[in-house]
Amino acid sequence: xxxxxxxxxAIQLLSPEGERVSNTHYDISLGDAELRDLYRDMVLxxxxxxxxxxxxxxxxxxxxxxxxxxEAAQVGSARCLRPGDFAFPTYREHGVTWSRGIKPLEFLAxxxxxxxxxWDPIERGCAIYTIVIGNQALHGAGYAMGIQLDDSDxxxxxxxxxxxxxxxxVNEAFVFGSVFNAPVVFFCQNNxxxxxxxxxxxxxxxxxxxAAGFGFPGxxxxxxxxxxxxxxxxxxxxRARTGGGPTLVxxxxxxxxxxxxxxxxxxxRRAEELxxxxxxxxxxRLKVFLARQGIADRHYFDQIEQEADELxxxxxxxxxxxxxxxxxxxxxxxxxxxxxxxxxxxRHLHEYEASxxxxxxx
Amino acid sequence: MTAMTMAKALNTGLRRxxxxxxxxxxxxxxxxxxxxxFRITDGLQKDFGEHRVMDAPLAESGIVGAAVxxxxxxxxxxxxxxxxxxVYPAFDQIVSQVAKMHRRTEGTVRxxxxxxxxxxxxxxxxxHHSESPEAYFAHTAGLRVLTPGDPQAAFVTIQxxxxxxDPVVYFEPKRRYWDKGDVxxxxxxxxxxxxxxxxxxxxxxxxxxxxxxxxxxxxxxCLEAARASSDAxxxxxxxxxxxxxxxxxxxxxxxxxxxxxVVHEASANVGIGAEIAARVTERCFYSLEAPVLRVTGFxxxxxxxRLEEHFLPDLxxxxxxxxxxxxx
Ligand SMILES: Cc1ncc(C[n+]2csc(CCOP(=O)(O)OP(=O)(O)O)c2C)c(N)n1
Ligand SMILES: [Mg+2]
Numbered sequence: 001x002x003x004x005x006x007x008x009x010a011i012q013l014l015s016p017e018g019e020r021v022s023n024t025h026y027d028i029s030l031g032d033a034e035l036r037d038l039y040r041d042m043v044l045x046x047x048x049x050x051x052x053x054x055x056x057x058x059x060x061x062x063x064x065x066x067x068x069x070x071e072a073a074q075v076g077s078a079r080c081l082r083p084g085d086f087a088f089p090t091y092r093e094h095g096v097t098w099s100r101g102i103k104p105l106e107f108l109a110x111x112x113x114x115x116x117x118x119w120d121p122i123e124r125g126c127a128i129y130t131i132v133i134g135n136q137a138l139h140g141a142g143y144a145m146g147i148q149l150d151d152s153d154x155x156x157x158x159x160x161x162x163x164x165x166x167x168x169x170v171n172e173a174f175v176f177g178s179v180f181n182a183p184v185v186f187f188c189q190n191n192x193x194x195x196x197x198x199x200x201x202x203x204x205x206x207x208x209x210x211a212a213g214f215g216f217p218g219x220x221x222x223x224x225x226x227x228x229x230x231x232x233x234x235x236x237x238x239r240a241r242t243g244g245g246p247t248l249v250x251x252x253x254x255x256x257x258x259x260x261x262x263x264x265x266x267x268x269r270r271a272e273e274l275x276x277x278x279x280x281x282x283x284x285r286l287k288v289f290l291a292r293q294g295i296a297d298r299h300y301f302d303q304i305e306q307e308a309d310e311l312x313x314x315x316x317x318x319x320x321x322x323x324x325x326x327x328x329x330x331x332x333x334x335x336x337x338x339x340x341x342x343x344x345x346x347r348h349l350h351e352y353e354a355s356x357x358x359x360x361x362x
Numbered sequence: 363m364t365a366m367t368m369a370k371a372l373n374t375g376l377r378r379x380x381x382x383x384x385x386x387x388x389x390x391x392x393x394x395x396x397x398x399x400f401r402i403t404d405g406l407q408k409d410f411g412e413h414r415v416m417d418a419p420l421a422e423s424g425i426v427g428a429a430v431x432x433x434x435x436x437x438x439x440x441x442x443x444x445x446x447x448x449v450y451p452a453f454d455q456i457v458s459q460v461a462k463m464h465r466r467t468e469g470t471v472r473x474x475x476x477x478x479x480x481x482x483x484x485x486x487x488x489x490h491h492s493e494s495p496e497a498y499f500a501h502t503a504g505l506r507v508l509t510p511g512d513p514q515a516a517f518v519t520i521q522x523x524x525x526x527x528d529p530v531v532y533f534e535p536k537r538r539y540w541d542k543g544d545v546x547x548x549x550x551x552x553x554x555x556x557x558x559x560x561x562x563x564x565x566x567x568x569x570x571x572x573x574x575x576x577x578x579x580x581x582x583x584c585l586e587a588a589r590a591s592s593d594a595x596x597x598x599x600x601x602x603x604x605x606x607x608x609x610x611x612x613x614x615x616x617x618x619x620x621x622x623x624v625v626h627e628a629s630a631n632v633g634i635g636a637e638i639a640a641r642v643t644e645r646c647f648y649s650l651e652a653p654v655l656r657v658t659g660f661x662x663x664x665x666x667x668r669l670e671e672h673f674l675p676d677l678x679x680x681x682x683x684x685x686x687x688x689x690x
Binding site: 062063091110111112113114115116131132133163164166167168169194195196197201202262263267268324325327329330331334341342345349352353356 | 391392394395396397399417419420421423424447448450451486487488489490491631660661662663665666667668669672673678679682
């Protein structure tokens with residue numbers, strides 16, 4: 001399979017050099033303020049990522065899954081959502097959660113190990129992170145079926161990676177989306193790697209072409225071009241809202257960092273690859289575009305840089321001072337209504353641990 | 363004897379099995395060039411080739427389902443599930459097909475498949491990376507369930523599991539991967555005269571007052587408890603085979619000590635400890651000085667990592683149960 005970007009097969013509205021390119025089918029026109037805002041979001045999400053990686057190295061986080069290089073795919077697609085829509089992220093979609101208004105400390109809490117969640121999905125229109133590969137794609141299809149039953153014009157976006165397209169769950173989600181004509185956008189970030197497994201090992205056919213077999217459209221978009229990502233996602237969401245059913249978007253991008261902070265990519269991929277993708281950086285290309293068009297100047301970029309510095313301090317301090325959960329809180333919420341056996345265990349743990357504290361009751 | 367980690371012992375055992383039988387093939391996510399996320403298959407693809415050490419697609423049902431087909435074709439697939447929490451997509455294939463094929467085909471088709479699963483907590487991991495799902499599999503007739511307690515056991519039992527004509531779910535205590543122990547590499551795992559029966563529990567420390575039954579990650583914990591116990595002398599038994607259970611070894615011990623504490627990380631409810639308590643009580647009712655006690659994880663989903671030390675049985679909780687057993 002050839003490189004989708006070099007082959008020119010992917011929808012692109014902004015070249016890696018920051019030139020606006022035209023496409024016969026897709027276009028987007030955004031106001032200057034919104035364009036600047038997209039830049040701001042991507043810079044801030046990247047800074048959170050940098051800070052989180054450092055915090056993991058310092059032992060403040062148990063693990064971190066970096067979104068480095070995927071900011072345009074994530075911020076661009078999530079930007080197209082309305083408040084009533086619903087997003088189902090994996091564990092890497094920090095640009096999505098950020099765009100849904102989830103606070104950095106809320107999505108960092110799981111990586112610190114103080115919770116397995118972090119926010120109220122229903123209130124925020126965004127599910128908590130899902131680690132088991134592919135599970136959330138089916139949740140997206142089901143949520144969309146619910147929207148349909150409610151006669152609403154809300155829509156769902158379900159995220160997953162290239163590797164996830166191997167899993168039964170993702171393929172079953174395609175079947176459910178298709179059969180029920182559900183208002184769901186399947187958004188696959190093809191970041192070229194599933195831990196050590198390269199894109200070539202996924203399938204003989206490009207991922208987006210799979211949609212045809214399930215009976216709905218598939219689109220390949222340059223995932224590092226935020227304008228193209230928005231144009232394509234908007235169209236897919238509009239289709240979903242107006243009864244057109246699912247769309248599979250394959251956002252062609254690159255995992256610039258290790259799989260997670262536990263991973264050592266030097267064992268399986270060459271450094272040159274990174275150099276190629278550095279030239280396609282999603283933030284740099286929007287920055288060049290904004291500067292050339294006179295939409296933003298140095299003053300603006302400096303201001304965002306400063307905001308990012310402040311955010312980094314907030315993240316650092318906030319993570320370090322996150323309250324430790326009470327031991328007995330692990331018995332909370334196992335059921336809507338707890339039961340006697342469980343409460344006995346909670347009490348037992350409390351008394352047992354108190355017996356170690358000088359003066360504590362045994 | 364060579365001092366090596368459990369990870370290296372497993373790697374060496376796998377290598378030995380592959381050298382001895384060309385039908386042994388490895389299949390799993392990221393096991394090739396990367397050598398698996400825990401490096402258990404490190405170097406094996408390089409030495410045995412991509413046709414014998416295969417990187418599988420990211421699909422656990424696919425991995426186990428394909429292993430069934432490979433086994434029917436005469437291979438001995440050893441599959442790796444990356445983490446305990448990711449075996450569930452394969453549960454259907456394991457329970458409906460792997461476990462039942464021999465019976466369904468009236469003994470004509472064997473399933474010499476090994477499903478390796480790193481399991482258990484204590485490594486500060488995120489959700490789904492610290493679970494102990496062994497009871498689901500022990501509950502399923504047709505499956506054998508093994509778990510090694512130290513590097514020597516790992517080196518030998520992984521080879522015995524591969525040689526076994528029944529399917530074996532092989533649980534590897536991931537937080538003990540880096541613990542070192544002496545391994546007798548010269549030992550031929552096929553030599554039935556010299557190697558212990560894998561389905562038999564092992565008395566890893568003899569004692570008189572309380573029998574402590576454990577397995578996998580808890581073997582080290584219980585040995586430490588035995589060392590720390592000043593008032594009572596503990597006999598520590600590494601069950602090793604969770605299905606079938608070796609009740610005889612337990613009965614022989616409990617008839618002498620009169621007390622039994624079962625220790626596992628998995629939740630208590632309907633777990634291995636419950637099974638042992640029932641069986642030992644039936645057999646040793648008149649020898650028991652105290653009820654069989656369990657030290658286990660709580661009946662809750664595995665907690666976020668900063669709480670795991672409160673969830674996992676440790677030396678103090680084992681000794682607390684020993685005290686309670688002695689006080690009866
Ligand atoms: C069911 C399941 N199997 C295995 C894993 C271990 N695992 C975590 S991430 C990953 C690779 C995922 O690749 P991809 O879908 O491309 O997403 P990316 O990490 O590249 O964003 C694997 C195998 C898992 N989390 N869930
Ligand atoms: Mg990927």
